[in-house]
Amino acid sequence: MSLDVPSELEKEIDERVTHYPVSKRSAVLPVLHALQHHYGFINEEAVEWTAAKLDLEPIKVLEVVTFYPGFRQSAPGKFHIRVCRTLSCAMAGSYELMESLCDKAGIDRSGVTHHNPIAVSPDGKFSIEFAECLASCGTGPVCLVNDDFHEAVSDVDGLLSHYQ
Amino acid sequence: MSEEKNDLIDVQINGEWHSFPKGTRMIEACRQVGVEVPHYCYHPKLTSPGNCRMCLVEMGMPPRPRPGDDPPEPDETGHLPISWIPRPAIACANTIAPNMGIRTESEMTEECREGVMELLLANHPLDCPICDQAGECSLQEFSVEHGKGESRFREQKVKKPKNVDVGPRIRLDDERCIMCSRCIRFTDEIADDPVLGFTDRGSHTVLTVYPGRELANNYSLNTVDICPVGALTSNDFRFQMRVWFMKETKTIDVNCATGANITVFARENKIYRITPRQNNDVNSDWMPDSHRLNFHWIESDARLTDPLVRDGDKHRLATWQEAIATTADKLAGLDGSEIAVIASARMTNEELLMTSRLVKHLGAGHVDVVPREGENDGYLIAADRNPNTNGVMLVLGLENPGSQLEAIKDGIAQGRIKALLCLQENLVEDAGFGSELLSKLDFFLTSYPLANPTADIADVVLPGACWAEKTGTMVNVTGRLQRLNKAVDGPGQTLEAWEIIRDLIQATGGGNGIYSATDIFKQLAAEVPEFADLSWGQIGDLGIPLIETGETIPLLEREKERIEKGLIVG
Numbered sequence: 001m002s003l004d005v006p007s008e009l010e011k012e013i014d015e016r017v018t019h020y021p022v023s024k025r026s027a028v029l030p031v032l033h034a035l036q037h038h039y040g041f042i043n044e045e046a047v048e049w050t051a052a053k054l055d056l057e058p059i060k061v062l063e064v065v066t067f068y069p070g071f072r073q074s075a076p077g078k079f080h081i082r083v084c085r086t087l088s089c090a091m092a093g094s095y096e097l098m099e100s101l102c103d104k105a106g107i108d109r110s111g112v113t114h115h116n117p118i119a120v121s122p123d124g125k126f127s128i129e130f131a132e133c134l135a136s137c138g139t140g141p142v143c144l145v146n147d148d149f150h151e152a153v154s155d156v157d158g159l160l161s162h163y164q
Numbered sequence: 165m166s167e168e169k170n171d172l173i174d175v176q177i178n179g180e181w182h183s184f185p186k187g188t189r190m191i192e193a194c195r196q197v198g199v200e201v202p203h204y205c206y207h208p209k210l211t212s213p214g215n216c217r218m219c220l221v222e223m224g225m226p227p228r229p230r231p232g233d234d235p236p237e238p239d240e241t242g243h244l245p246i247s248w249i250p251r252p253a254i255a256c257a258n259t260i261a262p263n264m265g266i267r268t269e270s271e272m273t274e275e276c277r278e279g280v281m282e283l284l285l286a287n288h289p290l291d292c293p294i295c296d297q298a299g300e301c302s303l304q305e306f307s308v309e310h311g312k313g314e315s316r317f318r319e320q321k322v323k324k325p326k327n328v329d330v331g332p333r334i335r336l337d338d339e340r341c342i343m344c345s346r347c348i349r350f351t352d353e354i355a356d357d358p359v360l361g362f363t364d365r366g367s368h369t370v371l372t373v374y375p376g377r378e379l380a381n382n383y384s385l386n387t388v389d390i391c392p393v394g395a396l397t398s399n400d401f402r403f404q405m406r407v408w409f410m411k412e413t414k415t416i417d418v419n420c421a422t423g424a425n426i427t428v429f430a431r432e433n434k435i436y437r438i439t440p441r442q443n444n445d446v447n448s449d450w451m452p453d454s455h456r457l458n459f460h461w462i463e464s465d466a467r468l469t470d471p472l473v474r475d476g477d478k479h480r481l482a483t484w485q486e487a488i489a490t491t492a493d494k495l496a497g498l499d500g501s502e503i504a505v506i507a508s509a510r511m512t513n514e515e516l517l518m519t520s521r522l523v524k525h526l527g528a529g530h531v532d533v534v535p536r537e538g539e540n541d542g543y544l545i546a547a548d549r550n551p552n553t554n555g556v557m558l559v560l561g562l563e564n565p566g567s568q569l570e571a572i573k574d575g576i577a578q579g580r581i582k583a584l585l586c587l588q589e590n591l592v593e594d595a596g597f598g599s600e601l602l603s604k605l606d607f608f609l610t611s612y613p614l615a616n617p618t619a620d621i622a623d624v625v626l627p628g629a630c631w632a633e634k635t636g637t638m639v640n641v642t643g644r645l646q647r648l649n650k651a652v653d654g655p656g657q658t659l660e661a662w663e664i665i666r667d668l669i670q671a672t673g674g675g676n677g678i679y680s681a682t683d684i685f686k687q688l689a690a691e692v693p694e695f696a697d698l699s700w701g702q703i704g705d706l707g708i709p710l711i712e713t714g715e716t717i718p719l720l721e722r723e724k725e726r727i728e729k730g731l732i733v734g
Binding site for chain 1 (some may be wrong): 259352356359360361362363364365366367368373375496636
């Protein structure tokens with residue numbers, strides 16, 4: 001199996017690689033970011049595609065992917081929620097927010113580990129993970145849903161109903 | 165400070181000044197003057213990532229005066245005072261500098277080592293009693309020297325994969341791994357098969373083989389040798405024998421003309437494992453798996469243990485006296501032109517000298533050896549799969565080994581050759597001699613370690629010692645003279661080929677007076693010009709260059725390039 005990368009995306013990736021003239025290996029992170037942004041996660045084919053693109057052995061790319069919890073190795077939901085758990089938000093109730101979001105969206109987080117931080121709802125609509133500081137410490141608890149920022153979240157039902 | 169002479173730099177190690185060539189790594193400088201710096205990740209044949217931190221030492225340089233201050237004054241030895249840097253430095257990846265100071269026994273160094281050991285042991289299983297590495301484990305050794313008696317770690321140890329099948333010959337215990345990355349660098353830099361890596365880096369770092377791939381290249385077992393702990397173990401050797409019970413014999417590999425230097429580990433006459441032995445002119449620190457594991461046949465049930473003579477259509481046991489006397493009888497009535505001798509390029513120079521004596525003594529009209537050609541693997545395996553073809557050319561005087569075999573076959577087919585002495589070869593399976601052809605001979609003698617279809621046809625079958633059971637010398641593909649040392653005794657009545665040939669010469673009316681392979685070596689030195697004035701002791705454990713063949717060993721050439729580029733120490 002190989003990844004079918006649209007030519008637009010490949011063009012963008014090729015451009016990013018040119019920023020690293022000394023060692024193509026340095027372009028692993030930007031390439032992976034571009035792929036994750038497009039596909040939502042990095043699977044085995046994406047690892048191998050990246051390795052081939054940068055003349056690396058796949059294991060060298062896998063090392064990077066598994067190091068950063070930010071790179072998802074399995075598909076997230078249609079709407080991916082990141083709940084801030086850094087100090088201010090934690091004190092303002094981010095753990096309660098997480099619990100409530102999981103409860104309403106039917107997400108089971110019992111399988112979450114450091115290297116597998118994401119849990120997905122059974123219908124695949126929502127996925128959730130904790131994030132570190134989202135830079136809005138005065139208005140906690142805050143969360144990101146895909147690229148939308150939500151401050152002082154209290155109405156969980158209302159929040160989720162935006163995303164259907 | 166003394167001026168740099170011939171690019172030598174003065175460095176103070178534990179209070180004493182020494183000179184080293186420019187560019188020497190700190191760890192190597194210490195080693196050269198007998199100061200051990202404990203380390204895990206550093207290996208002179210691999211790049212130095214400096215990740216284990218075990219080689220931290222205290223380092224100092226001459227003080228740099230502030231602008232306007234006087235520069236420091238040299239002392240009476242010409243060296244500047246050393247101002248010690250309050251942070252430790254790794255000795256493996258840093259090179260020496262003029263007037264540098266290194267302290268490996270200071271309080272700071274000791275503290276560093278203790279700290280590193282404590283962290284390494286925090287998650288290391290305490291399973292030394294069942295670990296194959298015990299007895300040759302750097303972690304165990306440095307724990308004794310630099311560790312604490314007991315652990316302060318009260319938390320849960322991290323659980324990681326155990327008994328992982330990473331390849332056909334290797335098993336991985338990730339909990340024992342200390343993340344030195346030697347195996348990763350070996351597969352990447354030397355074996356060109358980078359399938360290993362660290363995934364899930366962090367508190368749960370695991371050594372992983374890339375999903376769907378395996379560590380299966382023909383050099384994979386070298387990772388087991390360089391693993392400083394028991395994380396990578398050999399399927400062939402694991403749980404077989406404690407390392408401290410085994411006797412180590414330095415000898416050479418005979419599976420190809422490279423003649424990799426090896427150590428044979430045996431106990432009570434049984435070989436348990438073979439590991440490469442460092443020789444930077446032959447095999448560096450490595451050897452191929454195919455050669456390393458090719459020793460179990462030595463214990464095979466098919467080993468010949470006693471001389472056999474033909475009795476009708478069967479063989480029966482005989483004494484050496486009877487077997488040799490039978491041979492002498494059969495040869496007595498024959499003219500030299502009716503006798504052919506096929507020796508082996510797996511024989512030692514000493515055995516080949518005896519063979520040439522036998523040939524001369526019998527006036528044998530035909531002599532040759534069986535060639536074994538394969539492919540050069542681009543690493544350490546030579547195309548010539550015989551270990552001593554150069555010896556055959558020098559000692560037996562054959563210009564083109566293997567070129568006479570067809571003529572010998574024809575001679576047998578036409579009845580011109582009536583007797584054939586096959587020494588340490590398997591003509592039917594390895595040289596294309598048909599059983600029917602060999603049945604035409606009036607007399608056929610074969611000596612070999614194993615029973616085989618060639619022996620089935622022979623009139624006299626003699627049990628010859630295998631490579632691990634004999635002493636002698638061989639000349640490798642580059643023309644290096646190396647010593648083969650006896651690691652175990654042959655089974656039953658087995659004799660070394662030189663002993664068999666000596667007895668044959670004696671029984672057919674020739675001289676004697678040879679009692680050991682080293683005796684024959686003295687005669688080699690006297691008779692063969694290339695060996696002139698050489699002595700057994702001179703060859704040493706690493707061999708000496710004997711002739712120029714113009715051949716090179718590809719892996720060594722690549723290592724030389726890496727040394728020149730400063731990537732590795734070498």
